[in-house]
Amino acid sequence: MKHARNFWLYSTGRLVSLIGTGIQDVALPLFILDLTGSGAVMGTFMIMTVAPRLVMVPLAGVIGDRVNRKKIMVWTDFGRGVLILGLVGLAYNNLITIPLLFGAQFLTSILNASFGPATSAMLPDIVEDEDLTRANSILGAVNSVSFIIGPAMGGIIYAIGGIEVAFLINSISFLGSGVSELFIRYNQKTRSFTGVREVVSDLREGISFVGAHHGLMILLMIALVLNFFLSPLFSVVVPYVMRVVIKFSSEQFGMLETSFMGGTLCGNIIIGAFLAKTKIKKMLNCGLLVESGILIGFALIILPQGLYLLGYASWLCFSVLSFTFASMGLFNAFVNTPLMVELQRMTPTAFRARVFSVVELAAQAVVPIGFGIMGFLLDMVPAHWIVMVLSVAQMGVVVYFIVGLSGRVYEDLETSNSNASPKLASPD
Numbered sequence: 001m002k003h004a005r006n007f008w009l010y011s012t013g014r015l016v017s018l019i020g021t022g023i024q025d026v027a028l029p030l031f032i033l034d035l036t037g038s039g040a041v042m043g044t045f046m047i048m049t050v051a052p053r054l055v056m057v058p059l060a061g062v063i064g065d066r067v068n069r070k071k072i073m074v075w076t077d078f079g080r081g082v083l084i085l086g087l088v089g090l091a092y093n094n095l096i097t098i099p100l101l102f103g104a105q106f107l108t109s110i111l112n113a114s115f116g117p118a119t120s121a122m123l124p125d126i127v128e129d130e131d132l133t134r135a136n137s138i139l140g141a142v143n144s145v146s147f148i149i150g151p152a153m154g155g156i157i158y159a160i161g162g163i164e165v166a167f168l169i170n171s172i173s174f175l176g177s178g179v180s181e182l183f184i185r186y187n188q189k190t191r192s193f194t195g196v197r198e199v200v201s202d203l204r205e206g207i208s209f210v211g212a213h214h215g216l217m218i219l220l221m222i223a224l225v226l227n228f229f230l231s232p233l234f235s236v237v238v239p240y241v242m243r244v245v246i247k248f249s250s251e252q253f254g255m256l257e258t259s260f261m262g263g264t265l266c267g268n269i270i271i272g273a274f275l276a277k278t279k280i281k282k283m284l285n286c287g288l289l290v291e292s293g294i295l296i297g298f299a300l301i302i303l304p305q306g307l308y309l310l311g312y313a314s315w316l317c318f319s320v321l322s323f324t325f326a327s328m329g330l331f332n333a334f335v336n337t338p339l340m341v342e343l344q345r346m347t348p349t350a351f352r353a354r355v356f357s358v359v360e361l362a363a364q365a366v367v368p369i370g371f372g373i374m375g376f377l378l379d380m381v382p383a384h385w386i387v388m389v390l391s392v393a394q395m396g397v398v399v400y401f402i403v404g405l406s407g408r409v410y411e412d413l414e415t416s417n418s419n420a421s422p423k424l425a426s427p428d
Contacts, residue, residue: 006126007135009184013177014119015142017077020173022150024084027158027166032101041098048105054361056113061357064118065350069125070186072118074178076111081174083107084167091164116360121352124344126186132344133280136337137272144265144329148258207358209351216346219339220359222401227363229390232370237390241302241383242321247313259322263329270330271337280338285402287334292395294328299388 032045064072087104090096127135157166211217242248242256275283300306301320310317347355377386 006184006186007138009180010119010123010126011139011142013073013077013180014139015146016173016180017177018143018146019150019153020170022146023154023157024166024170026151026154027163028101030155030158031163032098035096036098045102045105048102049109052106052109053113056110057117057357057361058354060114061117061354063114064121064353064357067118068186069118069122069353070181070184072114073122073181073184076115077174077178077181080108080111081171081178083111084171084174088164088167088171091162091167096163117353117357120340120344120356121347121349122186124352125349126184129345131276133278133337133341134272134276136340136344137268137276137333140268140333140337141265141272144261144268147261148265152258205351205354209347209355213346216343218401218405219342222397222405223339223359223363224366225397226394228366228370229394231367232374233387233390236374237378237383237386240378241387245302245383246307246317248318249313252313252318256318256321256325260325260329260332263326263331264333265329266326267330267333268337271333280342283334284338287331287338288398289402291328291331291335292391292398294324294331295391296388296395298324298328299384299391302384302387304384 029045032041083104087096087101090100123135123139124132154166157169239253242253248256271278271283298321301310301324307317310320343356343359344352374386
């Protein structure tokens with residue numbers, strides 16, 4: 001990798017900050033529930049986490065194309081570090097209140113939204129095109145490791161040291177990440193804002209870029225449909241099945257979630273080590289098809305007959321489901337990594353942050369709708385039938401994409417890649 005120094009500073013900072021965030025993301029809900037015992041307060045806190053991000057993301061894309069992305073990375077990390085460090089002092093003196101936490105979370109969500117599109121858009125500028133698949137697989141592995149280590153440590157740290165220790169570790173992780181990013185060598189040609197009209201114009205350009213590329217539009221629509229199926233399934237239905245139907249312990253449930261991330265980690269390692277030069281079409285189609293097949297297998301396992309044969313909460317059932325989730329995570333990496341690579345390659349750096357923000361907003365906007373529908377259905381329909389219908393529907397969408405649409409999509413993407421404008425930003 002030609003610009004290895006920049007990439008490793010970028011990815012190391014990301015690993016450190018994500019582990020700290022994972023620790024706080026587990027400790028903070030426990031603290032809120034211990035403080036209030038209220039599910040409504042917890043739900044309001046989640047709204048304060050998501051809502052500012054949905055509002056801020058489009059503007060963050062515009063800022064990411066107009067302001068130096070390295071500066072955005074550094075200052076948002078420093079900003080989050082200082083903000084959370086202030087919470088350490090308040091928590092140590094027992095001055096933390098729910099309104100104060102809501103306000104801090106609101107500000108943190110805005111900084112998170114500002115950080116995301118700019119840093120994602122920056123990656124293709126600090127690695128060579130031929131190294132982009134390997135770089136994304138490494139970052140996927142970094143995410144997986146942080147999602148395994150952070151949450152696992154969060155509960156232990158909260159139990160031993162309280163919320164102030166969790167805040168302290170997260171603030172140090174953000175500050176350390178910001179220091180690491182200071183040493184990245186990165187220049188970006190930017191245009192300064194001259195008025196509000198330019199902000200609106202930039203937003204329209206980002207949306208128009210997506211709309212003008214039919215291959216990208218089809219991929220986005222497929223991603224929206226799959227996200228609509230899978231996000232509520234894994235966030236609402238699967239926890240219900242694991243805890244209420246099968247009656248796994250909280251420790252077993254946590255280990256099952258970890259097995260998915262472990263599979264994702266293995267998938268990204270395989271991509272980085274052996275499949276970096278594999279055609280994106282082959283990897284993506286394989287990932288979609290196998291992941292959908294495994295999901296149908298999961299639906300069969302949780303049928304009453306399947307759970308009876310496995311002994312419900314027995315170690316046999318736990319082992320089978322752990323292997324199933326790990327396999328699903330592995331092939332999920334074969335979907336997410338090539339999708340990100342194609343998006344990075346086809347989008348000129350002048351538009352990249354805006355395009356990423358449009359994609360992120362569209363993907364996240366359907367998730368709350370799915371949550372509401374799944375919660376309603378669980379009160380009316382047995383969970384195993386919901387999983388079966390969704391898994392078969394996903395397989396149908398995937399087969400339709402591979403057989404009927406993928407040829408046009410990849411042809412359009414290849415044309416877009418060959419016609420992409422030169423990079424406007426480059427490392428020194």
